[in-house]
Amino acid sequence: MGRTDARRACLVGIGETRYAKWGGITDRSEYQLAVEAIVAAVADAGLSMDDVDGLASFADDRNEATFAAADLGLPELRYATMSWLPGGGGACAAIANAAMAVETGAADVVVVYRSLCQGQFHRFGQGPGGRAPKGPARVPGIRKARTLLDAHLAFTMPFGMFSPPIAYAMVLQRHMHLFGTTHEQMGEVAVTTRAHAARNPRAVMGGRAMTMDDYLGSRFVSEPFRLYDCCLETDGACAVVVTSHERALDLARTPVEVLGSAQGAPRGFGHGQYANVGMPDDDYTSAGARTVADRLWARSGLGPADIDVAEVYDHFTGLVLLSLEDFGFCARGEGGPYAASGALAWPDGALPMNTHGGSLSEAYIHGLNHVVEGVRQIRGDSTCQVEGAETCLVTSAAGVPTSALVLGRR
C-alpha cells in the first residue's frame, strides 16, 4: 500500500492506569482498566472519543474491542483487529496494524490497548490455566486442551515444564554453552533497568533498589534464571492513539512518527513453549527476530547506529541479550559483553535501554508499556530522558513470532 505524506501514521496519545503487583488492583476489573487507559490516551491526544473509529489489540486479549467500542460510545467502528502474534510478540504489531489502517484510510483514529491483570485471572509464572494461588499451586489441566497451543502441552507438562522461565532458561543455558554468556552479564540488564525504574513514579519496583550482589543473591527459579532474571507479574493497562500526520499537526502533542515496522518469524519458528525446541542452534539461541530486524531496518532506512534509545521486551534478562544481537547492536554471541560494557545504562550508555524500567521493573503489560515509553522519549518526557532523542527502537517478545517499531520525528 502506498501512503501519502499526509497520512503517514503518528502516535499522538498515551494513557496508563496505575501499575501494581499482581493482585494489587481489586477495585477495578481488567476490562474497566482497559477502558480507563483508552480514555486517558484519547484525552492525552487532545481528541474526543467521538474522533475514535478504530481499536486494535493483540493475541490473548480478553477485553474484546467490540465490547469496548460499544461501551465507549464510538460513533462508528470502522476498524477492529487483533494481531495473531502471541501476547508478548504482538504489541508492536498492533501499533503497526493501526498505522496501516490509518495510512490506507481504513480508519482515522485507532487506539491500541492492553490490559493485563494477572491477579484477576492467572499468574503467568504458574503456567497456563494456573490461578492466583491462595493455597499451593495446582498443575494446570491439560485434560482441558482445546487449542493448538494447549495440544503442545502434552509434550511439556508431563515433565514439569509449564512456565515461561523454564522454557527460556534452556535457551540461555545453550547460549551460555556456545558463547560463554555469564550470570553477571544477565544481571547487568536487571540492575541497570532497576536503576532506571527508580526515577519512574509509575514503576512497581521503583522503590526497590538492586545491586549486582542483590541480583546474584536472589534464588534460582529455573537455572540459569534467578528470581531477578524474570519479569514482574502485575496488574494494569495502557493505550496508545494512532492517527495520521495531517491530523496530528492539529493536536497539542509532538507527533511521534512510526518510521518503520515489521512483524513475523523465520521459517519454522512458532508459538508455544515447545514449538521452537527443534530449531537449529542459530535460531534456537536467538530472539527469533533477525528477519523482523532486517525488514525493520530496510523499511525505516535506519540501522542500529542511528538509534538513540531502545525499549526492548524483557520477559527475561537473558532474552534481552539475544534481542540486542538480532537487531544488530552487537555481533552474535556478544549480547552479554555488550550489556556488561554499560551500553544499556541511562544517561551515558551507547544505547540507553528500558528507560521506564521495562517488564523487569516497571510493569508487565505485554510490552505495550514499552511503546508508551518510546513515545515519551521522542516527546522528551521520560523520567530517564535521552537528551535530544530522535529515534527509538521498540521490540516485542523474543522467542515467539514477534514485531518491532522504530519511532521518531523527522
Added chain:
Amino acid sequence: MSDASSAQTDERPAKPRPAPIPDHDSAPYWKALHEGRLLVQKCLDCNEFQLYPRDRCLACRGPVAFVEASGRGTIYSFTVIRQNYARPFRDWIPYVVALVDLEEGPRLMSNLVECDPDAVQVGMAVEARFEVVSDDAGIALFAPAK
C-alpha cells in the same frame, strides 16, 4: 519459606504426573511409549526425521511415517528447576528438564533422571527410560548412558 513448610505438612496422597492427551497427530506416538517404544517420524519423500508428530514433513511437506528410534541421544540443553509450587513437581525439586538430541536427529523435551542435577552437562550421552502415565500414553525419560 512458607511454601516449603506447607509442603512438609502436606499429607495428601502423591499426585501423579499430568498425562499427555493424545490428538490425531500424536496418538501413535503416545501409544508406542505406553508399550515402551520411542517413535520418531520419517518423511517418505526426503527421509528427514522429525518430532513432535505432525501431519506433514517440516522440510518438504511430504507424507510421514512413524519409525522406532534407538532411544539414545545427547543433552542439547537443560535447566535445573528449583521453584515450582505445583504438585507433584514441587516434591521433586530440584529436577532437570532437558532437551535431548536423539541419534536420529529430532530433539525431545524430557526429564533427566538417575543423575545429580548439579552434574548435568550439555553434550552428556543419555538413554531412554519408559514410564506409563495413563491408559493410552507413556513417556520417555532419560538417564545417563551406561
